[in-house]
Amino acid sequence: MRQPIIEFNHFTFKYYSQTDPTLKNIDVTIYQGEKVLILGPSGSGKSTLVHCLNGLAPFSYKGDIEGELLIKGSDTRNLDIFTISRMVGTVLQDTDGQFIGMNVGEDIAFSLENEKVPQHVMKETIQQVAELVELEHHLDHSIHELSGGQKQRVSVGGVMVDEEVEILLFDEPLANLDPATGQYAMELIDRIHEETNKTIIMIEHRLEDALHIDFDRVIVLDEGEVVFNGAPNQLLASHVLNQVHIREPLYLKVLKYSGCMIKPDMGLEHMHTLSIADDCQMKLKQWYTKSKERGREEVSAPVLEVNNLNFRYHQDLVLQNISFSIQQGEMVSIVGKNGAGKSTLSKLICGFETMNSGQIFLEGEDITNQTIFERATHIGFVLQNPNHMISKHMIYDEVALGLVNRGYSEKEIEERVWQTLRVCGLYQFRNWPISALSYGQKKRVTIASILVLEPNVIILDEPTAGQDFRHYTEMMEFLRQLNDNGTTILFITHDMHLMLEYTSRSIVLADGRLIADESAVDVLTNDEIVDKANLKRTSLFDIAVKVGISDPKQFVHHFISYDRKVRARWP
Amino acid sequence: MAVNILGYMERTSPIHKLSGITKLIVFIIWSSIAMLTYDTRVLLVLLIASLVIFQLSKIQLKDISFVLMIILAFLALNNVAIYVFSPQEGVQIYGSSHVIWDGAGRYNLTWEQLFYQINITLKYFVVIPAALLFILTTHPSELAASLNKVGISYKIGIAVSLALRYIPDIQRDFRTIAQVQQTRGIDLSKNEKLTKRLKNVISIMVPLIFSSLDRIEVISNAMELRSFGKHKKRTWYSARPLLKVDTITLIISLVFFIVAMVITFHDGDRFYNPF
Structure with a gap:
């Protein structure tokens, strides 16, 4: 008989700061050694479920529990976060922010240090764990030097190092990885499961990518309730995914x-x-x-041209001989490996960094020597994290900021801001404080604050990161509308669907070189490019x-x- | 890309090889001497020793030019303040008055005052390289372990080491935010008036503070989930055992300390009086 390891019995959780419970009447049992995938749109209570499992709720994020949650037979309310964390090891989503140690070995060792394990025992254990997560040759490397996939393996190692941990909890492990690295991460998790027979619980909304490995069970959450709990094939044959927009x-x-x-x-x-x-x-x-139909194909004047761009950082050639041109009204994706130079390329185009050689033309005019400010009138850049861009309290002020600093009259500013807010679907919020907005809405505010300057080209870094399928669709349809109205759009992405669906053309970077510049479909059906750039064939x-x-x-x-x-x- | 303001710099040098605890103790001894003594001869010896050790550490002057400028600015301010508030301090200490230049009221310039302020400046120059060296050549994690070894709570040790570790990250965020704000016309360069520049700094600080708060939440969760703070004590992965060279260094600095104290206090006065 299988041993239950996690039991939710009529479990309800309500944060003190909220009026309604986030998780409602959950009844789920997870057994020793199972591999369980948890799905759900934003706001479905997935993160809260993770917090309840690892003890952050109710011990750090306070709230009320009704019913009970048993981990290995004990009610979590009677435990403390330290006891829980010795049973449930969590690999957090943020691959950069969760490191405590400076180098790989030290970070993996962190929980052992806190458990007062003597240094020589610690070093031995870490050697073994490092082999399991394939980092045995990187123990002395600084975390900064690692790739996204390696960083994730460090976090996995840091959790695995405590042998008593029986449940491994992965919070969106694919979120920051390129497709090939993501696939590899899934295989590693599968192998760890085979070798250790620990219980694996994974939260992820990229279903097709997660199903790269076999799961015993899938649980689907929606609005705080379990709407499906069963085998993956049952789920796939049902209508559940469609209903919850996954x-x-x-x-x-x-x-x-x-x-x-x-x-x-x-x-x-x-x-x-x-x-x-x-x-x-x-x-x-x-x-x-x-119902075959052909997509539109218009050829117009190039709006942005990059010629033989080279960029060095310290002694390393980060970008080499990059040349491409973007036509007026195009929507183009920039894809490639983690660390292939995608963000750097965007920053060079916007003038954030200075390239070592090469030229950039905007509508035929050489802008290579223009300042950030001058270029910004024509090229807008939207960062991945909206919190890095927002500096005002009110939406109106935030969007108006660029115009105010360019010395427009108050009347003209108001007109343009309102117009932009209408385009962005934010007009009804114009007098709201930004803090009252959701993540996706904040992102729109940052796009609005760029759009208000009426640039010819907008570059976005991962426009859909951290958003579920519905919000993703909303965001992308919004960008498509802007595009239809004549704004040329470039965006960086790891999401193969995104690139396929929305861009006519893809610029593919690998190891600092441009290895392809053709239609997204051609890129994703060409095995050589797919391999070189860590992509995945559709x-x-x-x-x-x-x-x-x-x-x-x-x-x-x-x-x-x-x-x-x-x-x-x-x- | 970013200027490294103050953080560990990986080099191979005899100073880097010393254990963190040794460097901490030497640093404490070193600054105690510098604080206690006003004896110019001792200060000069310390200064020369500082410069030699600095040379040994393979840290370049340009690595620290930014911090150095800030410290020098404070030093200048300090010197001006001393003269403004106490122009006769030197005369009182050395008990004589050799006037170089006669000013209004108390504000004349004496050799004694000049000599006194030179001594103050020397003290700065003795402590600065030692302090910088300690921070620049000690791996933050080893620093935490060292602080813990001399009896400071490991929580404080980790806090200090995390703070040092985050300096480059926060610099990177600052840079990105500043660049994005520049696109909207928020300029921090000299092209802008000072008052406007100060106002513009705020536009960058707000997002920086919020993103740093996010960072703090993530890291504190990560730490808590990995048993941080469970016990009163913890062990250290990167703690290094004391080597022979550490012991020798410690003995030398202790001897140095005693000699310096003897020279300083043998005439019952902390000051060396050439007058």
């Missing part, structure tokens, strides 16, 4: 669009296990031929090949425009 694996989405019956026994969890019956294959082909392509569609790329295009129309009808 993105289904694309290969299943396309089957549903074509009218195929999805049954749990079709090997739904992975593309490579999927079996498609003959009648279903027919339907898929019919769906494809029925499963839509695979399914098209599988059923023998002659032009799989066109099939991908077709899916994208169809899917967008469906999502446009979301309430």
